[in-house]
Amino acid sequence: MISLRNIVFKYGKRVILRNITTDIQDGVTYVIGPNGAGKTTLLKIAAGIYKPSSGEVIVDGINIWDVDEAKALEVRRRIIYVHERPAVLRGTVLKNIVYGFKLRGVNDTGEVLRIVKPIAEEINVVELLWKNAGELSAGQLQKVALVRAIALRPRYLLLDEPFSHLDEESVKRVSYVLRRIVEDQGVCVVVASHIREAVEGLSPRVVMIREGELVKVSPEP
Ligand SMILES: Nc1ncnc2c1ncn2[C@@H]1O[C@H](COP(=O)(O)OP(=O)(O)O)[C@@H](O)[C@H]1O
Numbered sequence: 043m044i045s046l047r048n049i050v051f052k053y054g055k056r057v058i059l060r061n062i063t064t065d066i067q068d069g070v071t072y073v074i075g076p077n078g079a080g081k082t083t084l085l086k087i088a089a090g091i092y093k094p095s096s097g098e099v100i101v102d103g104i105n106i107w108d109v110d111e112a113k114a115l116e117v118r119r120r121i122i123y124v125h126e127r128p129a130v131l132r133g134t135v136l137k138n139i140v141y142g143f144k145l146r147g148v149n150d151t152g153e154v155l156r157i158v159k160p161i162a163e164e165i166n167v168v169e170l171l172w173k174n175a176g177e178l179s180a181g182q183l184q185k186v187a188l189v190r191a192i193a194l195r196p197r198y199l200l201l202d203e204p205f206s207h208l209d210e211e212s213v214k215r216v217s218y219v220l221r222r223i224v225e226d227q228g229v230c231v232v233v234a235s236h237i238r239e240a241v242e243g244l245s246p247r248v249v250m251i252r253e254g255e256l257v258k259v260s261p262e263p
Pocket residue numbers: 053058075076077078079080081082083084
C-alpha cells in the first residue's frame with residue numbers, strides 16, 4: 043500500500059496540493075479531476091519522484107523521505123510512473139526497453155525480448171518494437187511505454203492519462219491487460235484521468251481531486 047499522509051505540495055508560493063490524505067490500496071484506483079487539479083503532481087509524489095513540501099509518503103510501511111538513500115531507492119523501484127507523453131531515447135523501441143532493463147541489471151536483449159514480446163502481443167504492438175522510437179505517434183508511444191512498464195514487473199504501476207491518445211480498440215486491449223496484471227500478478231494500478239472512462243471489467247476505487255483538494259473517495263473507506 044502507498045499511504046499519503048497530509049500531503050502539501052507547493053510550486054514556489056503556489057499551493058498545488060492541500061493536505062491530501064489517502065491510501066492507495068491493491069486493485070485499481072482512479073484519480074480523477076479536471077485539468078490542473080493536481081493529478082499528475084499527486085502521482086509523482088506517490089511515485090517518489092517529487093518530494094512533498096510537507097506530509098508523508100509511506101510505501102509498504104516505509105516512509106520514503108525519511109530513510110537512507112539505498113533503502114529509498116529499493117522501495118522506489120517497486121513503483122513505475124508512466125508519463126502521458128513518455129520521453130524516448132534515440133534508436134529502436136526495443137533499445138529503449140532494453141535500457142530500462144539494464145538499469146535493473148538485465149543486459150541480454152534476447153532475455154528482454156522473451157519477457158516483452160508476449161505483453162506486446164496482447165497490446166498489438168509487436169511490430170513497433172523494431173521501429174525508431176522517435177517516429178511513433180503519441181498513442182503508439184503510450185502503448186509501448188506501457189508494455190515496457192508491465193514487463194519490468196512493478197508492484198505499483200502509476201499511469202498518467204494512459205488512454206488519452208488511444209483509440210477504442212486499444213483502450214479495450216490495455217484495459218484487459220491491466221485487469222490481468224491486477225488479478226494474476228497482484229499489481230496495484232493507479233490511473234490518473236481527467237475523464238472517467240468506462241474501463242470494462244475494472245471496478246476501481248475513485249479518488250476525486252479538485253483544485254488540489256481531495257473532494258471525494260468512492261466507495262467510501
Ligand atoms: N512545473 C510547474 N511549475 C509551476 N506550476 C506547475 C508546474 N507543473 C504544474 N503546475 C501547476 O500545478 C497545478 C496542478 O498541475 P497538475 O498536477 O499537472 O494537474 P493535472 O494533472 O490534474 O492536470 C496546475 O495549476 C499547474 O499549472
